[in-house]
Amino acid sequence: MDPECARLVIGWREWVRLDSLGLPPIKAKIDTGARTSALHAFKLTTFLRGGSRWVRFSIHPFQHDLSVVRSCEAPVVDRRAIADSGGHRQIRYIVQSDITLGNQTWSIELSLTRRETMRFRLLLGRTALNGRFLIDPGRSYCLGKRPRRLEP
Template sequence: MSLPIMIGWREWVSLPALGIPRLKAKIDTGARTSALHACHVEIIEKNSHQKQVRFVIHPQPRRFPKKAIPCTADLFDIREVTDSGGHKENRCVIQTTIVLGTQCWSIEITLTSRDNMRFRMLLGRTALKHRFTINPTYSYLHSKKTIIP
């Protein structure tokens, strides 16, 4: 069995199925689920058996304040999530592919407003489990290695 890959407390990731080539993510082992900043979230009917969620991402609001990426994904679930402040919120959940360094895998992501947060994405421990070890001394250990399929 090979050792898990070491990552820093923050890393660049991509979400290719959503058209997001590069996004800063905070690695958060205190959070069970992963969260993505999304605005204008709207649930739509794909067909009689499937719903989708439409939303907009602003991947680097400080550097490119007007850049907005419209996204659509299948709605996987709606879950009650408790944030770090103890507030409960019903969130849309999607499944999508994430790329970090040379690793590419499917994760569940909740959609929420992270307007007041520094990072547009939190990568929670469920997505990290059995893949990575986190060294909080370092940042962006894999930023130059992130491949975009």
């Protein structure tokens, strides 16, 4: 069997988990036009831990609900100039996190940026998805509907 045919099909939006950041399930937009994945983050502060640079940030994990705030910490992998969809370049912190989509878990890089004006708190770019899934842009939530919300 052709390995391409054996890949899971995902839609243009899916529910994912970022357990290593301690976040509840998040609705993600699958965006093959974006190279780098982006996570909504604000109140970014950097600090040293064990001689390594870390970043502490806050996130509103639920779309349309600013009352729930989660704080996260992660080691800084890099700082890069990232172009947004309008072509504007911004220097962003890059962190690494495990992501779970369906029954697959792997490590990805995430750029941290404010996304409160965007419909999705998480954008999954092509680098994170490369070689793992086939994407059907006409479908949504191929790997499951919204998980039960754990927050009030």
